Amino acid sequence: MAELMERKLIKSIGVSNFSAQQMKNAWETLDKKGIPLASNQVQYNLLNRKIESNGVMEMAKKLGITIIAYSPLAQGLVTGKFHDKPELLANIGFRKYRAQFKPKGLEKSKPLIILIQELAHNYSVTPSQIALNWLINFHGDTVIAIPGATKETHAKENTGAMSFRLSDTDMARLDKESEIFK
Ligand SMILES: NC(=O)c1ccc[n+]([C@@H]2O[C@H](COP(=O)([O-])OP(=O)(O)OC[C@H]3O[C@@H](n4cnc5c(N)ncnc54)[C@H](OP(=O)(O)O)[C@@H]3O)[C@@H](O)[C@H]2O)c1
Numbered sequence: 001m002a003e004l005m006e007r008k009l010i011k012s013i014g015v016s017n018f019s020a021q022q023m024k025n026a027w028e029t030l031d032k033k034g035i036p037l038a039s040n041q042v043q044y045n046l047l048n049r050k051i052e053s054n055g056v057m058e059m060a061k062k063l064g065i066t067i068i069a070y071s072p073l074a075q076g077l078v079t080g081k082f083h084d085k086p087e088l089l090a091n092i093g094f095r096k097y098r099a100q101f102k103p104k105g106l107e108k109s110k111p112l113i114i115l116i117q118e119l120a121h122n123y124s125v126t127p128s129q130i131a132l133n134w135l136i137n138f139h140g141d142t143v144i145a146i147p148g149a150t151k152e153t154h155a156k157e158n159t160g161a162m163s164f165r166l167s168d169t170d171m172a173r174l175d176k177e178s179e180i181f182k
Contacts, residue, residue, distance in 0.1 A: 020055030044069035072145035107111035132161035
């Protein structure tokens with residue numbers, strides 16, 4: 001990738017699903033050539049905060065690497081639509097086999113979903129916008145998100161996550177309620 005940069009075939013370098021140690025190795029290798037490591041694309045959402053306990057977030061902040069959060073809506077779960085209408089689970093393909101989509105998983109995330117829905121009501125926005133807003137602001141400038149969409153309305157709705165700012169108190173409430181997913 002450094003060679004591609006030097007030959008001006010690419011403008012920046014990002015990796016995906018790298019551990020903290022892999023990020024450090026890649027950063028050091030590129031740094032010797034004066035090239036920055038721009039990003040690491042990893043799964044990160046309110047229902048999966050593992051990168052905050054496995055060193056990835058810490059390393060990203062230390063080295064100035066952007067975290068690109070994939071599955072930032074936990075594949076739709078944080079919107080609460082599957083909690084409110086479990087019948088939707090019948091037609092969502094492979095997702096329904098994941099632990100988080102099974103009854104026990106839904107029960108575990110229910111308190112967080114209730115809080116997200118309460119905040120959505122208070123801010124006159126949608127649950128997906130609350131979840132994304134938290135994700136892209138809680139760690140300062142470190143995280144950006146790439147939500148997926150099956151409908152044009154999803155894409156429009158999700159961009160609305162940038163149109164408001166959660167208060168520090170509400171950010172902290174979401175942090176506390178989702179700590180079990182670290
Ligand atoms: N680097 C990697 O290893 C890796 C791995 C996985 C994904 N990714 C990337 O991450 C991106 C997105 O991830 P993702 O699609 O897995 O997860 P996501 O963004 O967490 O969830 C997207 C899904 O949630 C539902 N949704 C989206 N917006 C919604 C809204 N406003 N209201 C209600 N439901 C909504 C849609 O599915 P339904 O309508 O069917 O519910 C949509 O397909 C993609 O670009 C993908 O390529 C990268």
